[in-house]
Amino acid sequence: MLPSGSRGLLLELDTLEEVLARYAALQETELPVLDLVPAGRTILVVADRGTDLRELEQQVRQVGPGEHAGTEREPVEVPVRYDGEDLHDAAEALGWSPEELVRRHQEEEWTVAFCGFAPGFGYIAGTRFAWDTPRRSSPRTRVPAGALALAGEFTAVYPRESPGGWQLVGHALVEMFDLDRDPPSLLLPGTPVRFVERP
Numbered sequence: 001m002l003p004s005g006s007r008g009l010l011l012e013l014d015t016l017e018e019v020l021a022r023y024a025a026l027q028e029t030e031l032p033v034l035d036l037v038p039a040g041r042t043i044l045v046v047a048d049r050g051t052d053l054r055e056l057e058q059q060v061r062q063v064g065p066g067e068h069a070g071t072e073r074e075p076v077e078v079p080v081r082y083d084g085e086d087l088h089d090a091a092e093a094l095g096w097s098p099e100e101l102v103r104r105h106q107e108e109e110w111t112v113a114f115c116g117f118a119p120g121f122g123y124i125a126g127t128r129f130a131w132d133t134p135r136r137s138s139p140r141t142r143v144p145a146g147a148l149a150l151a152g153e154f155t156a157v158y159p160r161e162s163p164g165g166w167q168l169v170g171h172a173l174v175e176m177f178d179l180d181r182d183p184p185s186l187l188l189p190g191t192p193v194r195f196v197e198r199p
Contacts (some may be wrong), residue, residue: 007034008043009057016040016113016125016153018065023190025066031059038114038189040123062068075110075192080148080158082197084168086136090150093167097129101169102197104129110155110193115185117126120159120177122187131155139165146171155195159185173198 004010020094023038032051037044047056082102091101108126115122133150136150140163143149147158148167158164159176174187187193 003053004044009046009053009060011043011045013041019043019114020111021051023066025063028066029063032056040114058098073192075194076187077194077196079173080170080195081168081173081199084148084170086167087169090133090167090169106195106197112187112189112191112193118159118162120185121156123154124156124193133167135165136167139163148172
């Protein structure tokens, strides 16, 4: 655990699994915390104004890992079409057929591990299958909004058009980030997600 600025503590953890479990537990506490920001191997704990960080550090250390956030919640269903131009390449890299990739992607128990890169971009991790998808050797200068993609251990939906090097396996049929929605992002850290194929 490291100090981060005048009001933050940075928890460094060994695995994404530990991040998800500790984030779930911290969300259930009554600690004087303004915000919790999970990432791949860390959680930033932002304290309320006037909080003694040394005291907060001791309290945080006493919080053991919990069940994954979202285990008690219904998954957010994201309707998709598996028509991405990298579907065959991604399946081959994983040692599966395209049909097997599609099946596993829908059967996987996905959870939003953390958000970043762009507003509404959720890094979504699974627990059932071994996802280790190589990124493209040459990133695209333009990935369309709604593109469903794989990279490393994660899947994601690009919320807006941007450059990117992930393998595109399809596209979502729902807006991932909408300023007129509350909250604007469809997916938040800890949200369970189910991808459902639509014609």
